[in-house]
Amino acid sequence: MKYDLIVFGGGTAGVSAAYIASKLGIKTLLVEKSDVLGGSITQGLVVPAMKVNSSNINTEFYTDLLTFANKYSAQHTYIDNNSGWFNPELLKIVFDDMLKSVNCNVLFSSCPSEISLSFNDGSFNVVLSHKLLSLYVETKYIVDTTSNGEIFKILDCDFQNTDERTQSPSLRxxxxxxxxxxxxxxxxxxxxxxxxxxxxxxxxxxxxxxxxxxxxxxxxxxxxxxxxxxxxxxxxxxxxxxxxxxxxxxxxxxxxxxxxxxxxxxxxxxxxxxxxxxxxxxxxxxxxxxxxxxxxxxxxxxxxxxxxxSDMLGVRESYRVKGLYTFTKDDIIHPKKFENVAFCSDYPIDIHSNSSNDDELEFSNNTYQVPIECLISEKYNNLYCAGRIISADFDAQAALRTQMSCFSMGEAAAKDIYKKLFSV
Ligand SMILES: Cc1cc2nc3c(=O)[nH]c(=O)nc-3n(C[C@H](O)[C@H](O)[C@H](O)COP(=O)(O)OP(=O)(O)OC[C@H]3O[C@@H](n4cnc5c(N)ncnc54)[C@H](O)[C@@H]3O)c2cc1C
Known part of the structure; x- marks a missing residue:
């Protein structure tokens, strides 16, 4: 089997990447470890999606999500006109419907077990495990949205240094x-x-x-x-x-x-x-x-x-990958202009601490841009990431990890791959 793109992880960022890629006509396979799409939103019961800046870009997935969610009465607009109040159970059906509508191939209960680089053209040879079966697949591009950088680990990529600080998990x-x-x-x-x-x-x-x-x-x-x-x-x-x-x-x-x-x-x-x-x-x-x-x-x-x-532990931060650019706290406090912007946000640095009186919520009062280079591996130019594993420092990740930003990251990765595949 040959694909242009495999998205690993059908969670928040993964459904967006796979949906937009398939909508653009990219031959896409979405591989999900569990039996449902949505990740933290559905399995993790994380609602509502926090509002980010109105000048955000790459919001096509989110706009379509609202249309599909409304078919199933799975969405409500509340507090500061935030349309991100979703029903996690119904979203399981909504995400299936969205992926079917764009003819995306979805594999549930599946994980990568081996990935190697083909020396001929730089594409990836992948062995997938589905229960006791193994499937062999070839792909030109990969987006890792597994939230723990599982593909980056298999491909022996480096991660950001761990911070002494940690964010505590929750179980919703x-x-x-x-x-x-x-x-x-x-x-x-x-x-x-x-x-x-x-x-x-x-x-x-x-x-x-x-x-x-x-x-x-x-x-x-x-x-x-x-x-x-x-x-x-x-x-x-x-x-x-x-x-x-x-x-x-x-x-x-x-x-x-x-x-x-x-x-x-x-x-x-x-x-x-x-x-x-x-x-x-x-x-x-x-x-x-x-x-x-x-x-x-x-x-x-x-x-x-x-x-x-919740079927999954709510981990806020674990692995952060090393991309072509590492987004920092300074990029939030003193925003820069980037040539190829993946998304924009004004969401604060939101650190859920492990001790009392230590939570941090730091607002920048500015809209900051996040470049596509935070989503591209420093080691392979056809390996992307999206979601909470974004290439960022500890503080910046605490601002970038919200669902709306993850949706936009998935979409930005898919659109960048489209440009490279079709040289547009
Ligand atoms: C407790 C908690 C509360 C939060 N509250 C909010 C909130 O109120 N609003 C908000 O906007 N954000 C909130 N967030 C942040 C936000 O929900 C997450 O940061 C975001 O959803 C992460 O998206 P993701 O795509 O990186 O990962 P996920 O959505 O977790 O998706 C990862 C997917 O990858 C799959 N996977 C894992 N390993 C593999 C593998 N090897 N192969 C195939 N598939 C694999 C998983 O099954 C899952 O489906 C919260 C986070 C937590 C933990």
């Missing part, structure tokens, strides 16, 4: 069976000055968001409730590290919880398979306590239950 979950109207009314009264709470009664359901973290510099309305729960041993102190609630479109009795944050032990590295596995177990244990806490303390949650636990 959803709670169902909530009387959301009752909860919203209580919340509006409880957080009267609306420091962090938003509520909107839309046509068919209530939309709300609220938060509380252990950062004492912020004025969280829910703080006294969390403090009482810790005192009464309903929660452990670390359970209070970070807690955010978001409504989900077409799930009126369900709320997405951006928690628990999993605090890593000193010296632990999330890339270590044992640290990763312990984090998952710790996360599920915390979910159990947090769900009981909600039931006990929040009016409207009396009959609630855990409806979904």
């Amino acid at each position: 979950f959803n709670i169902g069976g909530i009387n959301t109207k009752e909860f919203a009314s209580w919340l509006m009264e409880f957080d009267k000055d609306r420091n962090v709470t938003t509520v909107e009664f839309a046509e068919n359901q209530v939309y709300l968001s609220t938060a509380c973290t252990w950062d004492k510099n912020k004025n969280w309305a829910l703080s006294p409730i969390f403090a009482e729960a810790v005192e009464k041993k309903v929660l452990e102190y670390e359970d209070t590290a970070y807690f955010q609630l978001f409504s989900i479109p077409s799930m009126p009795d369900c709320i997405a919880v951006n928690a628990p944050r999993i605090i890593l032990d000193e010296g632990d590295d999330i890339r270590d398979p044992f640290v990763y596995s312990r984090a998952l177990m710790k996360g599920r244990e915390r979910i159990c306590r947090l769900a009981e806490f909600c039931k006990k303390y929040f009016p409207g949650f009396e009959n609630s239950y855990i409806s979904h636990i």
Whole structure:
């Protein structure tokens, strides 16, 4: 089998790269390790997609996503006119539909096991494993959107140096069976000055968001409730590290919880398979306590239950590849103009720290451009990356990793490959 492009990883950046490439007529194969598309959005339950700058480019995938999502009532526009409120379950169907519409070949339950470079023309020879079967494929280009740089690892490419700092992972979950109207009314009264709470009664359901973290510099309305729960041993102190609630479109009795944050032990590295596995177990244990806490303390949650636990650990940062250009914090604070821009953003540097009072949210107040060179391997000019593994330093990655930016990265990579393939 011969392809022009293989996209490895059918997650946030991968679906965009494969969709746009196929729409442009590039013969594309999308290889996904799991049985669903969407990655962090669907398997990881990460909603909503945070809004980035209105002057962003390479937003064709996102525009099409809104059209497809609306067919399935899988999207809502809320808070600051952000259209990125998606339903993670329905998006599994939406992404299938999108990829089918552009005739992209998709392989689920498949991973690369070997990749080598052909000395004749520089294309890649790939061995794919699907359960016990092996498939042999040839491709001119690869985009690695596996979020851990799996292809860069196989091809023995270098990664950015690790930073002493680390971002803590989270394991997200959803709670169902909530009387959301009752909860919203209580919340509006409880957080009267609306420091962090938003509520909107839309046509068919209530939309709300609220938060509380252990950062004492912020004025969280829910703080006294969390403090009482810790005192009464309903929660452990670390359970209070970070807690955010978001409504989900077409799930009126369900709320997405951006928690628990999993605090890593000193010296632990999330890339270590044992640290990763312990984090998952710790996360599920915390979910159990947090769900009981909600039931006990929040009016409207009396009959609630855990409806979904994320199938993947929510890792914010692990490997960052070495590209032709490494985007830095300075490029965010003092934006530069680049010749070939992959995307634009004004999203702040958003570091979820491993200790209390240490979270960072640094705004630049500027729109910054990110060049395509951050998506091209320094070692092979036909190997691209997109998503949270972008070639960037620790701080810059913390600003570039949001979903809208990942969508644009996938699209930018696909369009750049198109230009090279067809010399346009
Ligand atoms: C807890 C948490 C909360 C967040 N909150 C928000 C938020 O509210 N809004 C926002 O915009 N962003 C948020 N983010 C950031 C954002 O969701 C991620 O950075 C982004 O989705 C990552 O996209 P990606 O394409 O790099 O990886 P993913 O979307 O994770 O996709 C990677 C894909 O690769 C597949 N894969 C892995 N290995 C292989 C392999 N060897 N072969 C084939 N396939 C493979 C995986 O199965 C997966 O489908 C959050 C992140 C986390 C962790």
